[in-house]
Amino acid sequence: MSQQIDHLLNEDRRFAPSPEFAKNAIVGPEIYDDANSDRVRFWGEQARDLLHWHKPFSDVLDWSNPPFAKWFGDGELNVAYNCLDRHVEAGRGDRVAYHFEGEPGDTRTITYAQLTDEVKRLANVLTELGVGQGDRVAVYLPMIPEAIASLLAIARLGAVHSVVFGGFSADSLRARIDDAGAKVVITADGGYRKGRPSALKVNVDEALSDRGEGVQATVEKVLVVRRTEQDVEWTDGRDLWWHDAVPAASADHEAQPFPSENPLFILYTSGTTGRPKGILHTSGGYLTQAAFTHKTVFDLHAETDVFWCTADIGWVTGHTYATYAPLANGATQVLYEGTPEFPEPGRWWDLIEKYGVTIFYTAPTAVRSFMKQGREIPQKRDLSSIRLLGSVGEPINPEAWMWFRDVIGAGATPVVDTWWQTETGAIMISALPGVTETKPGSAQVPVPGVAIDVVDEKGDHVGNDAGGLLVATEPWPAMLRGIWGDPDRFVDTYWRMFSDKGYYFAGDGARRDADGDVWLLGRVDDVMNVSGHRLSTAEIESALVAHEATAEAAVVGGSDETTGQAVVAFVILKESFLKTNTAEGLAEELRAWVGTQIGAIARPRDVYIVDELPKTRSGKIMRRLLRDVAEGREVGDTQTLADTSVMSVITKQVR
Ligand code: WTA
Numbered sequence: 003m004s005q006q007i008d009h010l011l012n013e014d015r016r017f018a019p020s021p022e023f024a025k026n027a028i029v030g031p032e033i034y035d036d037a038n039s040d041r042v043r044f045w046g047e048q049a050r051d052l053l054h055w056h057k058p059f060s061d062v063l064d065w066s067n068p069p070f071a072k073w074f075g076d077g078e079l080n081v082a083y084n085c086l087d088r089h090v091e092a093g094r095g096d097r098v099a100y101h102f103e104g105e106p107g108d109t110r111t112i113t114y115a116q117l118t119d120e121v122k123r124l125a126n127v128l129t130e131l132g133v134g135q136g137d138r139v140a141v142y143l144p145m146i147p148e149a150i151a152s153l154l155a156i157a158r159l160g161a162v163h164s165v166v167f168g169g170f171s172a173d174s175l176r177a178r179i180d181d182a183g184a185k186v187v188i189t190a191d192g193g194y195r196k197g198r199p200s201a202l203k204v205n206v207d208e209a210l211s212d213r214g215e216g217v218q219a220t221v222e223k224v225l226v227v228r229r230t231e232q233d234v235e236w237t238d239g240r241d242l243w244w245h246d247a248v249p250a251a252s253a254d255h256e257a258q259p260f261p262s263e264n265p266l267f268i269l270y271t272s273g274t275t276g277r278p279k280g281i282l283h284t285s286g287g288y289l290t291q292a293a294f295t296h297k298t299v300f301d302l303h304a305e306t307d308v309f310w311c312t313a314d315i316g317w318v319t320g321h322t323y324a325t326y327a328p329l330a331n332g333a334t335q336v337l338y339e340g341t342p343e344f345p346e347p348g349r350w351w352d353l354i355e356k357y358g359v360t361i362f363y364t365a366p367t368a369v370r371s372f373m374k375q376g377r378e379i380p381q382k383r384d385l386s387s388i389r390l391l392g393s394v395g396e397p398i399n400p401e402a403w404m405w406f407r408d409v410i411g412a413g414a415t416p417v418v419d420t421w422w423q424t425e426t427g428a429i430m431i432s433a434l435p436g437v438t439e440t441k442p443g444s445a446q447v448p449v450p451g452v453a454i455d456v457v458d459e460k461g462d463h464v465g466n467d468a469g470g471l472l473v474a475t476e477p478w479p480a481m482l483r484g485i486w487g488d489p490d491r492f493v494d495t496y497w498r499m500f501s502d503k504g505y506y507f508a509g510d511g512a513r514r515d516a517d518g519d520v521w522l523l524g525r526v527d528d529v530m531n532v533s534g535h536r537l538s539t540a541e542i543e544s545a546l547v548a549h550e551a552t553a554e555a556a557v558v559g560g561s562d563e564t565t566g567q568a569v570v571a572f573v574i575l576k577e578s579f580l581k582t583n584t585a586e587g588l589a590e591e592l593r594a595w596v597g598t599q600i601g602a603i604a605r606p607r608d609v610y611i612v613d614e615l616p617k618t619r620s621g622k623i624m625r626r627l628l629r630d631v632a633e634g635r636e637v638g639d640t641q642t643l644a645d646t647s648v649m650s651v652i653t654k655q656v657r
Pocket of ligand 1: 393
């Protein structure tokens with residue numbers, strides 16, 4: 003790793019904004035001084051400028067009971083009103099909110115007025131189904147306009163959404179429904195992916211069945227969008243079709259104000275222990291920082307720009323930058339249902355050309371897979387509308403950054419590398435495209451109003467040209483407000499490590515270069531980053547061990563050219579199974595098993611069947627050594643192993 007870092011830090015290419023870009027930019031360098039002179043006043047101004055408050059706040063930040071923050075605590079607003087009605091009332095109802103394109107090629111153009119109408123009807127339907135302030139609603143949908151409408155309608159009622167990624171299994175869905183105590187599920191018959199309709203409703207049915215455990219799910223109603231027209235089972239009294247209920251509902255619905263700290267959503271993310279954590283976000287602070295960063299980091303000119311964030315709504319990026327922030331800012335977006343390869347590689351570039359996308363925000367894993375396919379594919383399309391590129395999800399290698407800028411950005415477009423997390427709610431570290439001289443591979447500087455640092459294990463600032471742990475030293479408006487139902491775990495996970503300083507620990511390693519710019523180095527805990535998605539080793543290990551053939555399992559992240567990291571599993575089988583099965587057959591079966599237990603994204607790239615796992619005397623699995631094996635390196639120091647011969651046996655078995 004350290005060699006790699008040195009290499010990174012010797013990266014000396016620099017790209018200043020063009021004078022033209024800087025001149026037209028939404029913000030200039032003075033914004034940093036403004037924010038630094040008084041962070042709290044600064045955020046108060048942003049909240050007033052960017053949002054409509056039904057009841058103005060007088061108190062910006064209440065940090066009297068850390069780490070439980072209140073932002074704009076005595077203010078009241080309606081998140082959906084901010085994203086919809088106020089634009090229509092200001093005469094911008096005809097502006098396109100979304101250019102939607104389904105994977106099979108069906109399209110819909112949805113204006114702000116139309117989206118507002120749909121959301122009002124849906125809000126009436128949900129009210130009818132018994133959803134009110136504080137109730138939880140699970141959303142399990144493909145990337146279709148109904149997904150966006152669902153989030154907004156739930157928010158409009160002051161209820162709380164919990165989106166479950168459509169690629170997750172029935173098991174994952176049920177665990178999330180149970181944890182949140184969801185009352186309603188919104189789903190679809192299926193969605194299109196890689197040219198095929200993939201089923202969703204059937205997973206909901208399975209998730210809600212008693213599954214032999216005799217425990218009833220909390221869900222009372224299931225609202226179903228018809229998308230693929232595949233056959234579905236129907237539970238009378240519980241299930242209802244969207245196309246029956248929503249168009250028939252009244253389009254009159256007045257948005258009520260809710261307190262700034264009213265919960266807005268829960269989103270589950272992997273932690274170091276097995277159980278996913280329900281990250282809780284609230285309303286006013288979240289929307290303020292979302293809108294602020296979207297406007298400044300992406301230099302949004304709402305009247306002329308066409309913004310496309312490729313993230314699925316199942317991840318936080320889809321919440322903040324494909325839904326809330328762009329809508330709050332009145333932007334026009336592209337929404338695409340499917341994969342970049344269908345019907346052939348280049349589909350994304352076709353969409354950029356077709357809709358004249360000006361700002362394009364995606365993940366390094368996607369950029370790397372395009373690099374592999376070759377520049378000929380994007381070069382066949384007219385991408386000249388693009389004026390800004392963004393990256394998120396994992397460190398972007400300088401080569402991928404350069405390729406992105408050269409091939410997609412015609413060698414001239416600024417690239418902003420944005421660091422943030424489900425927990426931070428919105429972008430925390432990024433260049434500002436009209437201000438910062440960018441460096442390929444570095445996220446660089448905190449956004450105005452955000453305070454971050456790189457510290458050593460005692461929490462002391464490491465200075466320039468040094469590495470350490472990334473922390474936030476001050477509360478920020480979009481910060482998570484907790485872990486659903488588990489305040490102790492919230493304090494333990496994020497605030498215990500530097501409790502004497504009151505710092506938030508992000509779980510990432512970072513380095514400052516000689517200029518003080520920040521370079522992200524990846525997770526320091528047992529969380530992997532596969533294609534920009536966080537997966538916990540413990541969660542996948544639990545799934546492996548749940549298979550009847552498995553005696554013990556250890557999972558590590560091995561580096562992977564395309565996905566950043568890949569899941570690599572080491573499994574000890576029960577003796578009885580090896581007698582009747584081949585190791586290869588079982589390895590394949592276990593890969594598929596993880597796919598059905600958690601979802602395809604968690605399926606291991608490699609499953610190695612081994613006789614033993616490396617353990618310390620206290621019985622802890624030494625993942626560091628397995629990582630060496632997974633990456634084909636010489637195995638590191640084995641002195642603390644209980645049995646030092648284990649590693650040579652494992653290495654032989656793996657080869
Ligand atoms: C990683 C996604 C380097 C990081 C918004 C973080 C990044 C985790 C970057 C959060 C970036 C995200 N450079 N690493 N620009 N962006 N990460 O919760 O390890 O899905 O902790 O949020 O992704 O992933 P999450």
